Amino acid sequence: MKTQKKNIIILLIVLIIILYLCLNNDFSNVINEIKKMNFLWLFIAIIYVMLYLFVRAINLNMILKQFNKNFSIVNTFKIVLSTSFFDSITPFSSGGQPAQIYLLNKSGFKIADSTNSVIQHSIVYQIALVIFGIIAIILNSIYNILGDNNLLRNFIIIGFSVNIAVVVLLVFFSFSKKINLKLLTGIINLLGRFKIIKKPEEVKKNIEKNMDKFVSNSKQLFKNYKLLVSGVFLCLIGFFFLYSIPLYISFGLNDFNNFNFLNTLVSSSYVMMIGSFIPIPGGSGGIEYGFIKFFGNFISGSRLKAMMLIWRFVTYYLIIIIGGISLLLYKRRNDVK
Numbered sequence: 246m247k248t249q250k251k252n253i254i255i256l257l258i259v260l261i262i263i264l265y266l267c268l269n270n271d272f273s274n275v276i277n278e279i280k281k282m283n284f285l286w287l288f289i290a291i292i293y294v295m296l297y298l299f300v301r302a303i304n305l306n307m308i309l310k311q312f313n314k315n316f317s318i319v320n321t322f323k324i325v326l327s328t329s330f331f332d333s334i335t336p337f338s339s340g341g342q343p344a345q346i347y348l349l350n351k352s353g354f355k356i357a358d359s360t361n362s363v364i365q366h367s368i369v370y371q372i373a374l375v376i377f378g379i380i381a382i383i384l385n386s387i388y389n390i391l392g393d394n395n396l397l398r399n400f401i402i403i404g405f406s407v408n409i410a411v412v413v414l415l416v417f418f419s420f421s422k423k424i425n426l427k428l429l430t431g432i433i434n435l436l437g438r439f440k441i442i443k444k445p446e447e448v449k450k451n452i453e454k455n456m457d458k459f460v461s462n463s464k465q466l467f468k469n470y471k472l473l474v475s476g477v478f479l480c481l482i483g484f485f486f487l488y489s490i491p492l493y494i495s496f497g498l499n500d501f502n503n504f505n506f507l508n509t510l511v512s513s514s515y516v517m518m519i520g521s522f523i524p525i526p527g528g529s530g531g532i533e534y535g536f537i538k539f540f541g542n543f544i545s546g547s548r549l550k551a552m553m554l555i556w557r558f559v560t561y562y563l564i565i566i567i568g569g570i571s572l573l574l575y576k577r578r579n580d581v582k
Contacts (some may be wrong), residue, residue, distance in 0.1 A: 253334055259529040263557075267550045278498060278551035286497030290559045293486045293493065298564075300483035301325050304476050305366045309349070311465065311472075312358040324348045327575045330568030333561060334526045342367060348575070356433065364415060365466045369473065371412045373480030374517075377488075378405055381514035390508050391515065391542055400535070404518030487560065488513035491540065494555050503543040512539040527561050 268275055302322035309316050324345060332341030342363050349359035382405070385391055433445045466473055492509040495501075519535035520528025536553045544552070 274547035369476035
């Protein structure tokens, strides 16, 4: 919790800096643009965020069905909402996976099965992220949507390389018995340290006995092509919802001419690729910079700043708020300490 408090403080500092840079010498114009926002389009943008999270829940639930066929999509959605809080306040979204493992364990899943499910879900998510990035790069090279900028091109190369590296590492974790054992042992030691697991040594011995089954279940994702392909397809749909949001925000600001699905999806994909290697919770700073630079190809000035601030609130800070509320309700209903 001390670490999370530090992350929140960092977020607040970065937010203040971003607001200062956006509003400095242009405060009244940016605020006036924000006041013009049509609440119907804003509501649609919020619905798209929730659809993105719900698609992630459907995806995770499909994987969880391997271990518990009766686990409902509603319960999975609650867990996704709750853990989105930790995704948002930790660097590289690293806090969401341990939180999911913990909440799944509290919901009746074995540590090994919950870890297995979260790793499989992460693999599917990262594969879809890379595929969407490849599509965006191809479309941009064909239609020259975003022009040419050496600095941004280098950022994209780094971000794309990081995403591919994450996929490789996740697959490696899944297939390596030795690394899996170290990973699970580390998680159990952490949970034991906070008294979440009462007898960590017994749990570790049990996992060592069943490690072959764990690795076999990990490999099952790549043997079950239907689950893998459908999972990746669902993630792509989720990214479509998430990456489309700037378009509806532009409509809400009464701009119906400068954006379409093509340039919005490509620009959003590039923005997220830049954010993937920023070692600050939520990629803060880098995400905003990328948004201003990429979407600045189509609009500029106070409207661009207003659009970025609204977009960032809807796709990031609102998720923190929803995730935090969901986590508090989940803890209260399930006696999670």
